[in-house]
Amino acid sequence: MSAVELNDVVKRYGALEVVHSVNLNVEQGEFVVLVGPSGCGKSTTLRMVAGLEEISGGTVSIGGRLVNRVAPKDRDVAMVFQNYALYPHLNVAENIAFGLRVRREKKDVIDAAVKEAAAILDLTPYLARKPADLSGGQRQRVAMGRAIVRKPQVFLFDEPLSNLDAKLRTQMRAEIKRLHKRMGVTSIYVTHDQIEAMTLADRIVVMNGGRVEQVGSPMELFLKPANAFVASFLGSPPMNLLRATVVSMDGEPRARIDAADAEAAVLKLPRASSASLRADQRILVGLRPEHVAVGMDASADVQEIAATVDLVEPLGSEALLHTRISGQSIVAKIETPADVETLLQIGRLQIPVGRLHVFDAESGRAVNGHA
């Protein structure tokens, strides 16, 4: 039995459909992250699970029970909001206790739960403070505390870290992960930050335009993106996508990079995708920045290609090379870089053919044995 199950869930505002037939099974104890660009319907989907948004079509079940028409308070879920939603007139202890108090729990039960949550979240010294006197990270922890004491079947998070600065975000991310390990509560977590998604998730759900693009473990999505959107969404910097046309050469399909005025380079393609390509097919050739190499020997599996380096961004232990192949830009990430002057003179990049991804330009779908 799945902890949370979404079947063909649809959300409409009047005639406008913003979530199209989403299917998702979240297993008991699993940490699932919904990720996607702004406006893709992540929050709406999560809020339908919480019961804060009416479900226009399809079914949502929690713990095997159909909850379409069940009030939020009876769904046994707890939610953490982006802006924390702390009650300004209540102190930390009262905020954490709120959910129990409105359910008329006994006072000693409440006190014990608050104390325990405060200890887990390092909030004990702040119990008497008002939210206004707390830092962003502390407020975030109070919001988590309020969810924890409820001991719900499912935690729902809607971008809980996006109001924090980068350093605190990293720290809180680790804390959420630790908390999940410790409590093992099924969690659905919404973010538009792909790093958060990669680091936290057991499984990632990539959404775009109200649809689920792909569901899988972080590595699965990273290594075998089902389409160009997922490929370019995960990874930083994102995967390079070169527009190209399939041509036949030596009896094998190759990719001729579309070039406006420069000379068109021709790339070999991985064997796995060769079989399903036809001549003149418009494709996107995907290549992760970290897979582009400089100063490697060319071989059967490594193709060398002419490139001009426009810009070098040294990041300390690595550097980003902004380059051009047949007029299309490609970013390369290289480790242990030489000095900037040398890198600007490179002129050639090596591309491991096996690492290339091929997508159909029209549908965006991956053309390979990866599927």
Added chain:
Amino acid sequence: MATIIVGYFKRLGEDLRRDWQLYLLMLPMLLWFLLFLYKPMEGLQIAFKDFSPFRGIAGSPWVGLENFRTLLDDQIFIRAFLNTITISGLGLIFAFPVPIVLAIMFNELQSELGRRFSQTIVYLPHFISVVIVAGIVINLLSPTTGVVNLILSSLGLDRVYFLTQPEWFRTVFIGSNIWKEAGFESIVYLAAIAGISPTLYESARVDGASRWQMMWRITLPCILPTIIIMLIIRIGNLVEVGFEYIILLYQPATYRTADVVSTYVYRTGLQGTQYDLATAAGLFNAVIAFALVFAANRISRKVSTTSLW
């Protein structure tokens, strides 16, 4: 000492140069205050003089607190003062909470159309002139043709002479005032409620709070600062009672409960031409009002950390 003053003016000059646009915006308000509030204070000296219009303010002799002594010996003034406090006090108890309740009720209305409609209806009386309101009240309560008395007599009850019986004056006055102003005053609270983040309610819904609990545990505490500020203002006006409306409603038969300081000032000063006495009464009122605001603010700052200044 001199260096402190010089430093102060130097800083003021710098401020003026940097933020002159802001000071320019402040200027009309400042002029208004000077011209219409501070300049007339010159006339307050009358309260300490044996004033006669023929001698002029400067020519009238000083009499110290003589006028105040006369006032406090005057049973009519004492009665007017106590009436003022009573009417305001009863208003505070009965009229003050009504707009808060109204605002919360509006907020609970689900249908947008229903809310707009009912809000407009309760705002409307505010825009009716007091003269007309008084006319409506007098008509409604008329012992011979008034709807209220017609209903009473059709129920077999005795007719009531509402406007000539002193014991009814306060009820009529405060009741009709609530009808006229409560809807409009609820705007302030509605604005305060609109400022509450909706996620507070969403979070409470997920956590299991009922509508009633949300009202008591979220809405009311969140608008409490607004309520307190309105209360302080109201307390400051405790010695001010809608003067035109009383003049329109009262008659010598109801002076016992209806005569207030402002109507007393009007009768003695403008009709009886005892300007010095009337000014003293007005000043007396103002001093007490100031003390009340000051005290209310002080108390509020102590108990709720909200205050006007």
